[in-house]
Amino acid sequence: MTEQEFALMVREHKGTIYTVCHMFASDQDEVNDLFQETLINLWRGCDSFRGEAKLSSWIYRVTLNTCISADRKKKRTPTVPLEMDINLYDADDADSRQIQMLYKRVHRLKPFDRAIVLLWLEGLPYDEIGAITGISAKNVSVRLVRIREELKKMQD
Amino acid sequence: MDRLDEMKQQMELLRGKLDKQEIISENLIRHVVKQKVHSLQREAAFKGGLSLISIPYCYWALTSVGISPLFTAVTVVFIAVALYYTWYAHRGLRAKEIASAPLCEVARRTARLRLFYARWLRFSIPFLFVWMAWFVWEIMSTVANESQRTGMLCGAAVGLVIGGALGVYSYRRTQRQAREIIGQIKDLGDDFEQNKDFLHE
Numbered sequence: 001m002t003e004q005e006f007a008l009m010v011r012e013h014k015g016t017i018y019t020v021c022h023m024f025a026s027d028q029d030e031v032n033d034l035f036q037e038t039l040i041n042l043w044r045g046c047d048s049f050r051g052e053a054k055l056s057s058w059i060y061r062v063t064l065n066t067c068i069s070a071d072r073k074k075k076r077t078p079t080v081p082l083e084m085d086i087n088l089y090d091a092d093d094a095d096s097r098q099i100q101m102l103y104k105r106v107h108r109l110k111p112f113d114r115a116i117v118l119l120w121l122e123g124l125p126y127d128e129i130g131a132i133t134g135i136s137a138k139n140v141s142v143r144l145v146r147i148r149e150e151l152k153k154m155q156d
Numbered sequence: 157m158d159r160l161d162e163m164k165q166q167m168e169l170l171r172g173k174l175d176k177q178e179i180i181s182e183n184l185i186r187h188v189v190k191q192k193v194h195s196l197q198r199e200a201a202f203k204g205g206l207s208l209i210s211i212p213y214c215y216w217a218l219t220s221v222g223i224s225p226l227f228t229a230v231t232v233v234f235i236a237v238a239l240y241y242t243w244y245a246h247r248g249l250r251a252k253e254i255a256s257a258p259l260c261e262v263a264r265r266t267a268r269l270r271l272f273y274a275r276w277l278r279f280s281i282p283f284l285f286v287w288m289a290w291f292v293w294e295i296m297s298t299v300a301n302e303s304q305r306t307g308m309l310c311g312a313a314v315g316l317v318i319g320g321a322l323g324v325y326s327y328r329r330t331q332r333q334a335r336e337i338i339g340q341i342k343d344l345g346d347d348f349e350q351n352k353d354f355l356h357e
Contacts, residue, residue, distance in 0.1 A: 015174035019167070040187050088170070095169045102166035105159070120160070121167040144160075151159040 006046055010039060013059050016122065017042075020060070023106045023118055024067035028089055038066040053131065060122075061132050064115045105151060113147050120144060185340050186254055189262060192333050192340075194251035196269070199326065200242050207239040221308070222298045227290060234283065238276075245272035263341040270334045273327060288316060 010017070021034035041062050049058050088099055106114055112133070119129040126137040133140070211232055218228040249265045291312060299305040 015171050018174050019170060022170075043188065088173075095173065098166045099170045099173070102163050102170065105163060117160070117163075121164055148158065148160055151163075154159075 006043060009046075009055070009059075010042070013056065016056070016059060017063050019122075020063045020067055020115075020118055022088055023103065023114060024070075024111070026107075031088075034067055034070060037070060038063045041066050054128070057124075057128055057132050060119060060124075064118075064132065068111050068115065105154060108154060109147065109150065113143065113150075116140060116143055117147055185259070189259070189337050189340055190251050190254040192337050193249055193254055193262075193266075196249070196330060196333055197246065197251055199330065200246045203242055203326070204239055207235050207242070211235050211239075221295075223294050224298070227294050230290075231287070234287070238280070241272070241276055245269050245276070259341045263338050266334045266337045270331055273330055273334075277327060284316075288312070 017038055018031070018035060021031050021038060025031040025034055042059065045062055049055070053061075088096065088103070106117060109117060115133055116129060119132060120140075124132075126140045129140045130137045135143075214231050214235065215228060218231060219225075246269060249262070249269060254262060292309065295305055295308050295312075299308060
């Protein structure tokens with residue numbers, strides 16, 4: 001993959017990557033750290049991507065692995081802010097409040113459940129969610145039922 | 157409405173917001189640039205090491221066959237100048253500093269490197285032609301043994317072809333990598349656009 005192709009890929013999937021990073025981070029700095037770390041991991045791994053899985057599935061897998069495995073307390077590296085005029089934490093319009101509610105709900109889930117629910121919210125079928133997270137499609141369905149129950153009990 | 161379905165709508169709002177945003181990670185570009193600068197550095201270090209070894213070797217080889225001291229001195233000085241020039245061209249372009257240096261400055265130094273390499277070629281190619289002709293003349297006038305003379309000329313010709321091919325390869329590679337570094341930084345946009353005049357030097 002050439003750098004131009006990589007840049008194009010990042011531009012196409014920026015929303016997906018950013019959403020996952022946002023849902024796993026606790027502040028804007030952490031989103032930036034995770035986002036940049038994910039991009040570096042994607043860049044490092046793009047040569048080994050053989051096209052056996054869908055490109056979007058591979059991007060999800062790398063992003064989720066980066067977010068789940070990142071121990072932000074131990075490893076906090078200074079980064080240059082992203083060139084992006086958005087802060088989903090501080091905005092106060094109606095849409096942003098809805099997004100903040102989504103963030104609160106997702107963030108209360110355990111990291112693995114968070115990954116599953118994010119993939120489901122992105123509209124991925126059960127078998128693809130299973131392929132990305134390493135569990136069976138049936139297991140995905142069972143987990144989603146539990147997540148649904150958990151969300152029902154949650155107070156906003 | 158089920159909470160998950162509600163979240164799906166909220167997700168749509170988030171996606172809509174993000175789709176309007178242009179994300180360029182400066183840190184990623186720095187990472188890529190750093191890798192390339194590191195590769196340029198490694199290559200320069202290899203060439204420098206080779207030049208350092210070739211200075212005493214050339215001195216020994218040329219004096220041992222009775223080549224004139226002037227020719228030997230010119231050859232050794234040329235290699236020493238090439239060594240110094242390589243160091244000078246790469247000065248200020250260190251992979252370690254990429255993380256903190258302004259990217260515009262990195263692009264400026266890379267453009268300077270390209271320019272220096274191109275200038276060196278303009279000097280070194282005519283010089284090598286003259287050097288080769290002089291070398292042939294030196295061999296013809298100092299080496300009396302016919303077979304030894306033929307052997308040395310053949311050796312020099314083979315060396316010239318291999319050296320020339322490696323030189324062209326290395327030059328093109330360095331130019332390409334430097335071009336890619338500048339291209340990467342160019343992607344960052346406005347700040348670069350305002351300061352890119354140096355690329356046309």
